[in-house]
Amino acid sequence: MEPFHTDVIIEPFRIRSVEPIRSTTQAEREKLLQAAHYNPFLLKADDVLIDLLTDSGTGAMSSGQWAAMIASDESYAGSKSYYKLETAVRDITGLTHVIPTHQGRAAENILFSTIAKPGDIIPSNSHFDTTRAHVENNGAEALDLVIREGREPQTIHPFKGNMDIPALRNFLETTDLSRVPVIMLTITNNSGGGQPVSMKNIRDVSALAREFGIPFFLDACRFAENSWFIKIREEGYEDKSPIEIAREMFSYADGCTMSAKKDGMSNIGGFLALNDDTLAARCRSMTILTEGFPTYGGMAGYDMEAVAAGLYEALDEGYLRYRIRSTTYLGDKLTRAGISIIQPVGGHAVYIDARDMLPHIEPLHYPAWSLANALYVAGGIRSVEIGSVMFGLQPDGSEKPASMELVRLAIPRRVYTQSHVDFLAEAVIHVFHHRHALRGYKITSQDRVLRHFTAHLEPLCE
Ligand code: F0G
Numbered sequence: 250m251e252p253f254h255t256d257v258i259i260e261p262f263r264i265r266s267v268e269p270i271r272s273t274t275q276a277e278r279e280k281l282l283q284a285a286h287y288n289p290f291l292l293k294a295d296d297v298l299i300d301l302l303t304d305s306g307t308g309a310m311s312s313g314q315w316a317a318m319i320a321s322d323e324s325y326a327g328s329k330s331y332y333k334l335e336t337a338v339r340d341i342t343g344l345t346h347v348i349p350t351h352q353g354r355a356a357e358n359i360l361f362s363t364i365a366k367p368g369d370i371i372p373s374n375s376h377f378d379t380t381r382a383h384v385e386n387n388g389a390e391a392l393d394l395v396i397r398e399g400r401e402p403q404t405i406h407p408f409k410g411n412m413d414i415p416a417l418r419n420f421l422e423t424t425d426l427s428r429v430p431v432i433m434l435t436i437t438n439n440s441g442g443g444q445p446v447s448m449k450n451i452r453d454v455s456a457l458a459r460e461f462g463i464p465f466f467l468d469a470c471r472f473a474e475n476s477w478f479i480k481i482r483e484e485g486y487e488d489k490s491p492i493e494i495a496r497e498m499f500s501y502a503d504g505c506t507m508s509a510k511k512d513g514m515s516n517i518g519g520f521l522a523l524n525d526d527t528l529a530a531r532c533r534s535m536t537i538l539t540e541g542f543p544t545y546g547g548m549a550g551y552d553m554e555a556v557a558a559g560l561y562e563a564l565d566e567g568y569l570r571y572r573i574r575s576t577t578y579l580g581d582k583l584t585r586a587g588i589s590i591i592q593p594v595g596g597h598a599v600y601i602d603a604r605d606m607l608p609h610i611e612p613l614h615y616p617a618w619s620l621a622n623a624l625y626v627a628g629g630i631r632s633v634e635i636g637s638v639m640f641g642l643q644p645d646g647s648e649k650p651a652s653m654e655l656v657r658l659a660i661p662r663r664v665y666t667q668s669h670v671d672f673l674a675e676a677v678i679h680v681f682h683h684r685h686a687l688r689g690y691k692i693t694s695q696d697r698v699l700r701h702f703t704a705h706l707e708p709l710c711e
Pocket of ligand 1 (some may be wrong): 302303304305352353354355377379380435439468470507508509510518519659
């Protein structure tokens, strides 16, 4: 017999515990959105049918993770579960000091409040919103130096998350280096479309960091997905396993911040890992101040168990193949319908180009926000704006349009089936066909920091 082959994507797991989701009518959703001040962050999750707000902490854990959690050690100091986490992180990253934190931004807070001071500049391919906020909160400047292709939604490039190496070199040659405490690289590049960074680029950034004597840290939230893209797109890596690729990526770095809510396959947790003994000691002091004793940071013993197991599950080949294929399938379906998305499709999410879809809504009337709200009203789908509401407010209080107006459909790990994916593709295509009816928004109240989480908005009148 010929070997059986199919292009049908199947989930590489069976489902043994289910969580009901609730349908609402379009009329109900219109009222619910109004009551939430037209901000999807303020909706109750129970009023959402398919929740693509984030892939962070929203994944389903495996039976293996739950089993490890039951056997956790909740000792305040030196818990067995901490040593499991430390062993897993050291095994995958090769980094010496492992400081657990309750999530990624806590690791960022500890790192930046320890090393950054007013007037400093911290380059990255693109800082995510929390990273940027922590850099700025310490009076430093967050500088994005992604390659040009990474800012062009339609340009096809295998590694659109890459750092612009000539721009980084120029920056290092023309800047007082005492003002550059660290160079960061976000893998995959979330703000830029979930786009991967190549091994060559990681190596090049690392070489520049060494040449100029500056520490190099990875923002490693989606390191496993980045490893998979290197495997399928970069010459010389096709026969390597994801874990081998991950180990090589980390070998070029002096440290990393990690949100284990992504490729740690956990609902909460994170860590800061680094090699420098002196810096680690300073970071541990800050951990005690803000998170907890350094062998639990902000995590329960069972959280550390979940992460220790989850880091390996995220690197499983069968899982990664399914994960990336499923995201690509959604992106391809939308593309075939004529919707512009960031190309090629990234790892954890599909990013719709709202500026392209809604040219009649100007950037400071927030086209991507308008699209996200329409997706909720039409299909009960919650997504997130990555555009001028998220990034438009400047430190001096002025408004500037973001470089892109995107709606991110972030796919929680191991949660939705392919039929959910088909349903949501149809809902997005429905909104696309009715796009001319969408209107812009104005902000009626907001906070100065990370305003998108809490802002109140109103639709503009025709
Ligand atoms: N870095 C990146 C690249 C992220 O995507 C996130 C979180 C963080 C750091 C912070 O981690 O949430 O554990 O504190 N991103 C989530 C998202 C919130 O929806 O993309 P955290």
